[in-house]
Amino acid sequence: MAAKEFDIPVLPTYLEIPEINEGVMEGDGPFKSSEQFQNPLGFPGEKVDNWQEVAIEKMGELKSKYRSVQVFLDSCVKCGACTDKCHYFLGSSDPKNMPVARQDLFRSVYRRHFTFAGKHFPKLVGAKELDDEMLDDWYNYFHQCSQCRRCSVFCPYGIDTAEISMAAREVLDAVGVGQKYCNQILGKAITIGNNLGLPEPALRDTLLDLEEEIEEETGIAVKYPLDVKGAEILLITPSADFFAEPHIDGLIGYGKVFHEDGVSWTMSSYASEGANFGMFIGSYDIMRKAALRIRKAALDLEVSRVMVGECGHAWRVAYSFWNTLTGVGAGATDEYALKLQNQLDSRYPQPQHIIEYTHDLIQRGKLKFDKT
Ligand code: SF4
């Protein structure tokens, strides 16, 4: 097959930092969620009347629940090292997309309501009220952060703007100003098991089609097992892998790798989603709800390993949060988490990324490649 032709932009050694263009990214932000998508997640269907009171109360709750949020809010020294590190700033030149300025949208309200100086001398410390204009800015600019955490790598204090964005989005949901895309998807993930809303028969058909296509192309009967009790590996992969290009090529590859290794594996129709949008809306409760489906699937299918397909934020949730959220890995201490920890094979990382697994097979010479 002829290689596709692309215009690949040249990446310069030093990026050009744009001149500041105030307000260039002002706007309404992404589509807002309606009652239909808010309520199933336990959020108000529309902006509540006493939204300022609810928001400040929620901020207080988050500040005491997540120590990192308060530490990040208190420890910025405005050194400026992060200012030109966000791709949203580099691409838009709007100063509110500088990580520190994005944080300041939240920090200024935090100072006004939770610090001595901010309560008594607001102007001196940049403390501001949470009014309609500020709430609109929160909605717009906190949704221009992809929570990539690049800025935190450059901050001498490791301040993670992604966590501030998560906190702001959680407050927004609490007052009834949620984001449609994420909340609609989460509703499907926690009721059907994947972000697409693919029920079990549709998923099974999709996998059968894939098997047929691969056999036609290669002459090898690579299988994509679903709900096989007693399999060794449970693969959790983003549902985009089931239909979208080029994601599906990833899934085709995973099946081939498992086939070549001869390991028994399965996917689950109950938990057929690796991507966890709970992280995007900043809600650990919803994130846990989605992750618990994976725990249940692992327990029900009696697997000894849990593996994750490629997806940046799926892996972030799996690697950084599954342990304490669900017990895939050590951390959580509730009955089912402990049961799962006993069930999973401690000789392997839990969870393990498909790339780690594949890399190990390559190192051991179990995979052969046609490099021609
Ligand atoms: S975490 Fe958000 S603010 Fe920081 S670099 Fe990524 S997108 Fe920008």
Ligand code: SF4
């Ligand atoms: S690099 Fe860190 S300390 Fe410096 S301005 Fe940015 S967030 Fe604040």
